[in-house]
Amino acid sequence: MPRLTLPAEEAYLTRLMGFVTQMAEASGFNSERIRSIELTTEEALVNVIQHAYPETAGNVSIDCQMDRNGRFIVEITDNGVPFDGLDFSDPDLDADLTARQTGGLGVFLIKKMADHCRYRREGERNILTLGFEVPTYDDRKHADETNP
Amino acid sequence: MPRLTLPAEEAYLTRLMGFVTQMAEASGFNSERIRSIELTTEEALVNVIQHAYPETAGNVSIDCQMDRNGRFIVEITDNGVPFDGLDFSDPDLDADLTARQTGGLGVFLIKKMADHCRYRREGERNILTLGFEVPTYDDRKHADETNP
Amino acid sequence: MSMEIVKNGEQDNCVLVAVKGRIDAVTAPEFDKQVGEWVDADTSDFIVDLSELDYISSAGLRSILGVAKRLKENDRALTLCSLKDTVGEVFDISGFSTIIPIFDSVEAALKER
Amino acid sequence: MSMEIVKNGEQDNCVLVAVKGRIDAVTAPEFDKQVGEWVDADTSDFIVDLSELDYISSAGLRSILGVAKRLKENDRALTLCSLKDTVGEVFDISGFSTIIPIFDSVEAALKER
Ligand SMILES: Nc1ncnc2c1ncn2[C@@H]1O[C@H](COP(=O)(O)OP(=O)(O)O)[C@@H](O)[C@H]1O
Numbered sequence: 001m002p003r004l005t006l007p008a009e010e011a012y013l014t015r016l017m018g019f020v021t022q023m024a025e026a027s028g029f030n031s032e033r034i035r036s037i038e039l040t041t042e043e044a045l046v047n048v049i050q051h052a053y054p055e056t057a058g059n060v061s062i063d064c065q066m067d068r069n070g071r072f073i074v075e076i077t078d079n080g081v082p083f084d085g086l087d088f089s090d091p092d093l094d095a096d097l098t099a100r101q102t103g104g105l106g107v108f109l110i111k112k113m114a115d116h117c118r119y120r121r122e123g124e125r126n127i128l129t130l131g132f133e134v135p136t137y138d139d140r141k142h143a144d145e146t147n148p
Numbered sequence: 149m150p151r152l153t154l155p156a157e158e159a160y161l162t163r164l165m166g167f168v169t170q171m172a173e174a175s176g177f178n179s180e181r182i183r184s185i186e187l188t189t190e191e192a193l194v195n196v197i198q199h200a201y202p203e204t205a206g207n208v209s210i211d212c213q214m215d216r217n218g219r220f221i222v223e224i225t226d227n228g229v230p231f232d233g234l235d236f237s238d239p240d241l242d243a244d245l246t247a248r249q250t251g252g253l254g255v256f257l258i259k260k261m262a263d264h265c266r267y268r269r270e271g272e273r274n275i276l277t278l279g280f281e282v283p284t285y286d287d288r289k290h291a292d293e294t295n296p
Numbered sequence: 297m298s299m300e301i302v303k304n305g306e307q308d309n310c311v312l313v314a315v316k317g318r319i320d321a322v323t324a325p326e327f328d329k330q331v332g333e334w335v336d337a338d339t340s341d342f343i344v345d346l347s348e349l350d351y352i353s354s355a356g357l358r359s360i361l362g363v364a365k366r367l368k369e370n371d372r373a374l375t376l377c378s379l380k381d382t383v384g385e386v387f388d389i390s391g392f393s394t395i396i397p398i399f400d401s402v403e404a405a406l407k408e409r
Numbered sequence: 410m411s412m413e414i415v416k417n418g419e420q421d422n423c424v425l426v427a428v429k430g431r432i433d434a435v436t437a438p439e440f441d442k443q444v445g446e447w448v449d450a451d452t453s454d455f456i457v458d459l460s461e462l463d464y465i466s467s468a469g470l471r472s473i474l475g476v477a478k479r480l481k482e483n484d485r486a487l488t489l490c491s492l493k494d495t496v497g498e499v500f501d502i503s504g505f506s507t508i509i510p511i512f513d514s515v516e517a518a519l520k521e522r
Pocket residue numbers: 043047048051052080081082083085088102103104105106107108354
């Protein structure tokens with residue numbers, strides 16, 4: 001199964017993202033869906049890079065595969081502090097410009113833009129699984145109609 | 149440990165190579181040594197892509213790390229047909245232009261350009277380990293003297 | 297090109313900027329630096345044309361919000377225009393579409409802001 | 410740039426070509442195609458300037474050998490010049506330095522080949 005493990009450092013973000021992009025492209029997604037896959041993966045990776053290892057160095061792994069149901073699955077694994085992002089409270093979307101806080105959007109975008117997401121802690125590892133449906137012909141037709 | 153697994157297909161060669169290059173750069177090698185690391189890795193990867201899976205599809209993995217002795221280690225793993233390249237006979241370097249064969253150079257270059265190489269079969273896997281000494285100050289001085 | 301920022305001069309007391317490519321965690325610091333300089337060097341409002349922006353992540357949203365807040369503090373305004381569908385979706389989900397004015401074209405932004 | 414091939418005209422009945430960057434398993438097919446076309450379109454010898462070649466792997470050596478053999482079959486010759494140290498090392502180890510003439514400069518190649 002295609003998999004990339006690298007130090008959880010900003011210097012490796014471009015390479016980590018390039019891996020996911022190429023895997024998504026190889027799976028035949030259109031560019032709009034690829035953007036969603038990239039966005040959710042970037043948010044998860046940046047969180048691991050910034051927050052998972054407050055005191056030590058550590059790695060982050062990405063796995064990409066098509067599951068039995070034809071979904072594209074991205075799995076992000078780290079050995080950092082336990083953190084279930086999916087349990088994190090949503091940002092206040094109604095705040096006006098002055099009151100609006102700059103943080104808290106990453107996890108929210110993941111929840112909204114991935115078709116499926118699941119968090120689990122296995123031993124010392126955080127595993128975040130993101131799933132993306134491959135668009136069927138009907139979905140595409142529908143999208144064309146609603147976005148003329 | 150930094151590691152990349154991808155389908156053993158030509159379409160992924162650039163990404164596999166980019167991974168090794170970035171790891172070698174991060175380990176502080178000079179550009180001349182990086183070329184040798186790239187060359188030997190490319191030869192091993194191309195061999196896996198072209199020969200390891202004659203009938204099926206399969207993956208290839210690359211691991212990069214510094215070992216306890218300060219050597220940069222590249223490990224190339226596949227699940228293909230058993231093949232010990234290090235046991236392969238050298239090409240005939242004395243043939244003239246007309247007689248010279250175009251094949252058989254990859255394995256030979258690996259043996260000549262890596263500081264250390266070792267092959268082992270573990271279960272269903274071929275594992276080729278390439279080792280590169282990090283140049284010491286004295287080596288560099290010596291290189292300067294011999295290549296003015 | 298992963299990100300390109302261009303200043304297209306000034307019109308009706310408004311600096312016109314276009315951002316192309318991607319504003320992500322890698323490019324956002326460059327965006328902050330470049331646009332920050334332009335904001336400091338001027339007293340006008342800003343219109344940012346995103347017609348060639350393909351991708352924005354939360355790091356990019358944070359940068360945009362930062363510029364909007366900074367201008368607001370001095371009674372100046374940030375207006376965006378010409379968002380692609382995928383970028384517009386991110387602005388909608390994050391609620392940014394309701395706190396930053398967004399128009400369909402530079403012309404509309406100049407006229408209606 | 411991963412590989413760039415330029416034709417620098419003809420001199421003394423010899424086509425002058427320069428290859429820059431890398432000839433590896435990814436770029437070798439492009440080298441074969443481009444240089445193959447030039448070889449077929451002409452009846453001259455070839456001098457290939459490698460002064461800006463940073464990297465060559467066995468795929469690249471195979472391509473070079475292919476061109477040399479193809480020219481030789483028609484009593485034409487391939488001459489190389491200006492190899493960087495790292496590229497020269499690969500030619501030495503593979504024994505190619507003894508079967509393909511290599512000079513220090515285009516001028517030397519033109520004069521002494
Ligand atoms: N992998 C992680 N490990 C530990 N804490 C995290 C992790 N990811 C996020 N967090 C915490 O959750 C908060 C919200 O994250 P996020 O929604 O991505 O917004 P931001 O990082 O912009 O604050 C972060 O500020 C951080 O405190």
